[in-house]
Amino acid sequence: MSAKISPNAPLHPLLAQYLVQLSTNPLRTKAITSATFSFLQEVIGSHAAGLPPSPTPKDASVLTKALARAHINAKAFKMALYGFSVSAPLGHVLVGLLQKAFAGKVGLKYRLAQLLASNLLIAPIQTTAFLASMAMINGAKSVEDVVRTVRAGFFTVIRVNWVVSPLSMVVAQQFIPVELWVPFFNIIQFALGTIFNIKVKRLRLAAAKREEEQKERERAESAAANLNDV
Known part of the structure; x- marks a missing residue:
């Protein structure tokens, strides 16, 4: 989907430049946008869900520890790769076919x-x-x-x-x-994806917590049984 800029619509210079890039280089612009949003979805989702930072070695560098606290990890970069190489190209082709039809x-x-x-x-x-x-x-x-x-x-x-x-x-x-439809739908998809991400992470965190509590109860029961045997 390419965007045509209306000369009558006053736009922020950055938004106008984005629309120019979207019109002249649609696939590249969509790929970069999708990669950025996918990366942010993962980072924001991890923070909003309350996930603990990834463990780091004691002798890790300050930068490594800062990245871990910010939830900037391998999965976030994998999400960016997904947005760049899968989501954007697939959407570009499918929507293009639909528009042609x-x-x-x-x-x-x-x-x-x-x-x-x-x-x-x-x-x-x-x-x-x-x-x-x-x-x-x-x-x-x-x-x-x-x-x-x-x-x-x-x-x-x-x-x-x-x-x-x-x-x-x-x-x-x-x-x-019309010239703002692509950014508008990008924002909708970003918001929806972030909400999904947060929900899934919270469910996984709750499941992990329940599993840990179950293990604690089993250990306590085992310790009590051992004391009774003594």
Whole structure:
């Protein structure tokens, strides 16, 4: 999707420059944007979920310790790589095909058809790619692990997308200038992805806490049993 800048719309110089880059170098600009947002989603999600910093050796450098406290770690860079090499190119190609299919077609029925095609064809592909990538980033070691992750999360993610996508499209059509649609949808996706990230991390943190508490109880019961035997 390329953006055409309206000469009548006063824009912030940085935003105007971004739109110029989006128009002249759409894939590169989208890839850099997606990489940046994916990186920030991971870092912000870790902070907001209350995850403890990654452990560092006692003799680690000050920079290493600072990066650990800031949750700037290997996973954050893997997320950036996902945004740059998977999310942005895939979205660029799929949305481009959708736009070509409906180019020159106007009217309510074509808008609805485009929305349905986006939600029933494009969204499932992007959701599958997202979940498969997350499985690999989180350490999936086999195809079965990836498939299991996709099956477990597919309908949860796609249902949210089916709600958010039409609503954001209506808002864009009614209130957002066309030249700002790409940044607008980027922000929507960033916010949604960050919320998902925080939710998943909190669930994992709670599960790890419950597991640790269970182990503590088992150790206490084992110690009590040993004392009784004595």
